[in-house]
Amino acid sequence: MKLTQRVKMAWSIVRNDFKATAAGFEKWFFRGRSIFQGKSGGTLATNETIFAAVTRLSNSMASLPLKLYKDFTPVTSPTSDMIANAPNNNMTGFDFIRTMEVIRDTRGNAYALKMYDARYQVSSLLILDPAYVEPVVEQDTNELWYCVYGPKGQYYVHNLDMIHVKHIHGPGYKGINPIDVLANTVEFDKNVRQFTLDQLDTSIKASFILKMATNVSEDKKKEIYANFQQFYKENGGVLIQENGVEIDPIQRNFIDPKVFEVEKITKSRVAMVYNIPIFLLGETEGVSYASMEQLSLNYVTNTMVPIVRQYEQEFNRKLLTREERLRGLYYKFNVNALLRGDMKTRGEFYFKMMRSGGYKPNEIRALEELPPEQGGDKLFISGDLYPIDLPVNERKNRGKGVNNP
Template identity: 25%
Template sequence: MRGILSTLFGAEQKDHSSYGSAEDVWRDLFGGHQSQSGVSVTWKRALEVTTALRCATIIAEGICSVPFKVYQKVTVDNRVERREDQAHALTDIMSTEPNEWQSGFEFRETIGLHLALCQNAYVFVNRVRGDIAELIPFEPGRVEVTQNRDWTLSYTVTAPDGERQVFPAGAIWHIKARAWNGYMGLETLRLAREALGLAISTEASHARMHVNGARPSGVLSVDGPLEEAQLKVYRKWIEAHYSGVRNTGRTLILDRAAKWQSQQMSGVDAQHLQTRGFQIEEVCRAMGVLPIMVGYTGDKNATFASSEQLFLAHVTYTVRPWHRRLESSADRWLLTKKERQAGRYMGFVDTELLRGDHKARSEFYKSGIDAGWMLRSDARRFEDLPYVAGLDRPIMPGNFAVVQADGTPIMPAKSETGKPSNDA
């Protein structure tokens, strides 16, 4: 598939290792979203905020760290089972080779980063004789989406050399998050620009304070002026007897009515740190990631038990919605209607994210199987294990019996020998 983009754009790709076209320079310098703090928030500036960087990384890793497979529903012994479709072209594309320069892991990670910050990801779908041959991600900033008068969509993509090409909707796999108009995801950088801008400004202000400020650990003052020679002797004596780890806690003895004043953190400094801590929560809130996932616990009172539940909440309320969104989008745009009617669909194996809690999972399966409302084959399917014959019939404890409408138990019929019949 080498050269497919060169063919589409009508020219060989040139080396634009710095910025590329003048339009790229303009977009990077002035194309961000201006915030009230005076900071223009672009994706590059946003990723310089460690909280935003970690949030975007967590979302991307949640998408790329579990397998994304093609399944097919099949009927076996009047029972519908799902099987992985290893022969489908998307199986190898998604897991191993989406294009010539990315692995499946890297491809899904790139999509995750685009979705985390822009809520939109654009992938060129290269089809050969109707079959998908490769998937090529486009940078969101290079794509413009237009809704035509007939309500169809078209995508204008700007190449690194500045050339523009219009693609129909069928050629682009557009993955979008929550959308107001139905075809464009609500961009995080735009909606959260105030939180990100204040975080950038606060960090820059704190950095300038350390660059321009002079703040010793304490001030030693004496009555009267000190000559340069006296000052050198005094400094040498202090450093020899009271500086360093080995002199920590020693009693300081002074003469000439000298006074020592310790320099501690001021209230303004403490408020500055509180503001930075609050911005961590604001950025996490905007990006839908729990603060504990970026290493911030706030009041520091989190216990192991509460942290475990927060990690499970992260899987339930952050990772799983992204998985379902990508599954639905892939079913719609990568599989044909004929394939969907044949029972094919795409899915993440997100049970891997819950495998750390073996005890709770085992107790859940055991309670369902013992009570009869879950099959042993169901438990294997939840664990993404292959089907084993003979495990698709419910089992119940021997002293359990089904009751009739009047409350009396239905007893098994007895054979001529007086023992319960096996046919009951």
């Protein structure tokens, strides 16, 4: 941002009587609770399918290794160490990413405020309750700000000081809440379950059909019914069928098979809204182990990659300066961590990559959490095997030397 733009923006802040952006946030309480606390439970705690979907997405995001790179090489900095290990005084890096993703998936938007130390370096990232944050655009500069509602009024934070990850949205900068999209599905599922419980309650009360002859008087019917009840009570449910009386048990299915069809519909709709394969929600009908790898690849490619890209661009834009980005620095999640196959598949992949000059031996060892070995920092190609920088004539001579000592 140019100096003239900064001056103009500062004047707009003074003119509109904006509050200080980040001072005293740690002491903010509103309506008896901290704006950093947020609300727990809700639909997430009462619907198993949505809980499973959000758990899958948040755990997948939090499990991905996050590193700062410079031209494909991992590097470290105080900020990268902060976000990977201790984004704030209360969270680990895993918990921070998972919490942000849970809030994004249940509220549509997740916000984390950048806090600075005395040297104006980012010292922590504090997660805000999205109920008290509203994106706004300054009318003169067209800059995006975030209006945070506090106990003494409104505080405005510039977009570069706020990490904001969200679901898809239309005009504006606020993501759509997936729970709102699923409101009808959740209500339908709830009503079907309640109807099933009501049926179960009535089915327990009526268990037998007692048949009598048509010429039995009313007094005789009452006597037979009373004897039936007394005999059933005294003999622990064992009945003796006499002449002129038929006793048929009522066959009851305590769980209506159609309830499972409703659950399939619910799982299908939740999977569509969260853009995840339905087999990840426990619906494995028609899924075989042969197709699992392809389905997992579909989950990573179509579900995780867009989410990961959003986090990466937020971190790159707001945790790195333009000069740092021009020097080749960037944050990156290692999505390959979700695609690691079994031991046989990994072995074949590493074998092909090393023989074709794709991986160095030490790079393969690093992927398998093994220490580097001397001589493992060269690329090899099959031949069988030469260092990739060895001239062709030396390869042939070396081959002759081996065959003809």
